[in-house]
Amino acid sequence: MAPSVLIIGAGGAVGLPLVAEFQKQKSQFSRIAILSDPARAHKFAAVQKSGIEVVQGSFLDFKCYQGFDVVISLAGNALMRLQPAMIEAAVAGGVRHFYPSEFGTDINQDGVWNFRYFRDKVVTRDHLVATAKAHPGFRYTLMLVGAFSEWVCGEFSGVDVEKHTVRCYGYPDAQASVTSLDDVVRYTVESILLPFPEGQSCREIRVRGDHFTFQQIIAVLEEVQGVKYDVQYLDPKEAAQKQEEARKRGDEAEEMLWAGKPVGPSGKVQVPLPLDNDKFGFKSETLKQTLTRLYGKK
Ligand SMILES: NC(=O)c1ccc[n+]([C@@H]2O[C@H](COP(=O)([O-])OP(=O)(O)OC[C@H]3O[C@@H](n4cnc5c(N)ncnc54)[C@H](OP(=O)(O)O)[C@@H]3O)[C@@H](O)[C@H]2O)c1
Numbered sequence: 613m614a615p616s617v618l619i620i621g622a623g624g625a626v627g628l629p630l631v632a633e634f635q636k637q638k639s640q641f642s643r644i645a646i647l648s649d650p651a652r653a654h655k656f657a658a659v660q661k662s663g664i665e666v667v668q669g670s671f672l673d674f675k676c677y678q679g680f681d682v683v684i685s686l687a688g689n690a691l692m693r694l695q696p697a698m699i700e701a702a703v704a705g706g707v708r709h710f711y712p713s714e715f716g717t718d719i720n721q722d723g724v725w726n727f728r729y730f731r732d733k734v735v736t737r738d739h740l741v742a743t744a745k746a747h748p749g750f751r752y753t754l755m756l757v758g759a760f761s762e763w764v765c766g767e768f769s770g771v772d773v774e775k776h777t778v779r780c781y782g783y784p785d786a787q788a789s790v791t792s793l794d795d796v797v798r799y800t801v802e803s804i805l806l807p808f809p810e811g812q813s814c815r816e817i818r819v820r821g822d823h824f825t826f827q828q829i830i831a832v833l834e835e836v837q838g839v840k841y842d843v844q845y846l847d848p849k850e851a852a853q854k855q856e857e858a859r860k861r862g863d864e865a866e867e868m869l870w871a872g873k874p875v876g877p878s879g880k881v882q883v884p885l886p887l888d889n890d891k892f893g894f895k896s897e898t899l900k901q902t903l904t905r906l907y908g909k910k
């Protein structure tokens with residue numbers, strides 16, 4: 613039977629294109645719904661007209677999850693610590709397949725698992741393992757896609773595409789896997805329709821559009837824009853120090869900002885082989901194609 617899907621965090625950076633992809637593939641699903649706080653539900657009025665439902669309520673209330681097979685969480689950093697509570701409520705509501713808010717690096721890699729920026733993703737994964745043990749039949753999917761191609765050349769990584777400068781905390785030879793956001797959401801929607809491996813509770817979907825060093829990424833950007841960048845690599849220890857100062861001040865947003873700056877340029881966003889790209893019926897956009905679409909001469 614066609615699955616029913618509930619999306620949490622649908623109005624965010626990933627949520628908007630994900631909902632647009634679900635609209636394209638609506639016929640493959642019995643129900644597609646957005647879970648929204650009643651105070652913010654007005655954001656989804658236009659989407660509702662296209663046949664996407666809006667469930668108004670709290671992601672902590674099991675009743676909101678009743679009648680759905682699959683839940684996709686797109687919790688942003690501020691919300692991520694509450695994912696274990698969402699999982700509890702989802703299971704109590706009868707959900708048997710959960711997509712936690714991953715959509716990035718393979719956090720299982722050495723030096724990444726203990727990195728502050730990923731702390732709440734780690735806690736969520738631990739909770740999913742325990743939930744699967746306690747509830748036979750419960751399954752979860754981790755979408756591992758690397759950095760979004762649109763974001764790797766952006767402010768977050770210290771890249772200014774207008775001034776043609778890079779001031780990043782990292783190293784020229786740091787490796788990064790990248791996938792365009794359009795492809796990330798397409799892989800996510802189509803993954804729901806792939807058979808889940810027998811006898812497993814955890815499934816990883818490992819995909820990427822390209823894999824380069826940070827220096828090569830900047831070279832692609834230079835080629836596409838036809839300009840030379842002024843590039844300076846800064847010591848990630850400086851970012852770590854600012855992160856720690858923010859933690860001591862109790863400024864969590866600033867702490868996460870500094871924790872995030874070295875993520876891409878210091879090699880922490882990678883999806884190592886093997887990959888699952890060939891399980892899908894389309895080919896990923898390359899980094900050059902994405903950057904040409906965004907910044908190429910018209
Ligand atoms: N690999 C990459 O390069 C990359 C880049 C960006 C994001 N990501 C990942 O993608 C996932 C989603 O990130 P995102 O950027 O889409 O997140 P986001 O835009 O920051 O937030 C997503 C949604 O979370 C809800 N939300 C946020 N703060 C809230 C609060 N305080 N109270 C209640 N709801 C709140 C909102 O839901 P409503 O819309 O329902 O109001 C919001 O739209 C994360 O796992 C993130 O790490 C990866």
